[in-house]
Amino acid sequence: MSEGPQGSAHHAYAHHAAPGESRGRGGWATGGVMFAGVLMMVEGVLGMLQGIAGIAEDDVYGRVGQYVFAFDVSAWGWIHLVLGLLVAVIGAGILSGAEWAKAIGVALAALAVIANFIWLPYQPVWAIVSIAVAVFVIWALCTEDTGPVAPGKR
Template identity: 40%
Template sequence: MARKVTAWVGWIWFAGLIMLSSGVFNLLSGIYAVGARDIGIVEVGTQILLLDVNSWGWIHIAIGVLLIVVGICLLAGQGWARIGAVVVVGLNMMTQFLYLPLTPWWSIVVIALDMVVLWALVVHGEEAEQAS
C-alpha cells in the first residue's frame, strides 16, 4: 500500500537548503582560517589553551564541501543522500561542538540548526523519497 506524501516533505527541502547555507558558511570560514594563520587562545579556568586555527580551517573546508554536495543531492531527490546527510550533518555538529570555545554563539546556532536538520531527515525522509 502506497503512503500519501504530505506537506511535511517540505522539511526535507528545508534541511537541504540549511545544509547548503551551512556548507557555504563553513567553506568561507575555513578559507579565512587557512589564510589568516592565527592561533586561537582560549582560557579554560586557570589554564590557557592554544588552538591551531589553520588545521580547523581545512576541516571546515572539507565538511563545507561535503555539506554542499550532499545538500544538492538531497534537494535533487537522490535516495542515498538522506543517509549521507545524516552522517555529514552529524560530523558538522561534532566539529562545531569542538569549535565552541572559539566561537560560542555561532557554534550554538549551527548545532541547533543541525539538530533540526537531523530531525527532518530522520522523521520525514521517507516521504521525500516517495515524492521524487
C-alpha cells in the same frame, strides 16, 4: 504480483492516495527535507568561507579560555573547508531528490554537530547556531516517510 481490475500488474502494498489523502507524514516532513537541503547548502558554503578564513589568517579566530580540544586554527580551517564542501554537495543531492544523499546527510550533520561542539571556544555563538541547524537537518531527514502505505492505513 497480482492482476489489478484493468489487467495491469499491481503490487500488494501499492497504495495510490485518493484526493485529500496523505501518503506520508505531510507538509512538515516534506517541507522540512527541502529546507534541510537548503540549510545544508548554505551551512556548507559558510563552513567553506569559515575554513578559508582560518587557513588564510592564523589569528582570525580568538580562543575563549583554555579548552581540552585545542587545535591550530589552520587545522580547523582545513576541517571546516572540507566538511563545508561535503555538506554543500550533499545538500544539493538532497534538493535533487537523491535517496543516497539523505543517509549521508544525516551522517554529515552528526559529524557537524561534533565538529561544532569542539569548535565552541573559537566561535561560541556561531557553533551553537550551527549545532541547532545540524540537529534540525537530522530531524528533517529522519522523519520523512515516502514509502508505500499498506492498504487500509493512512
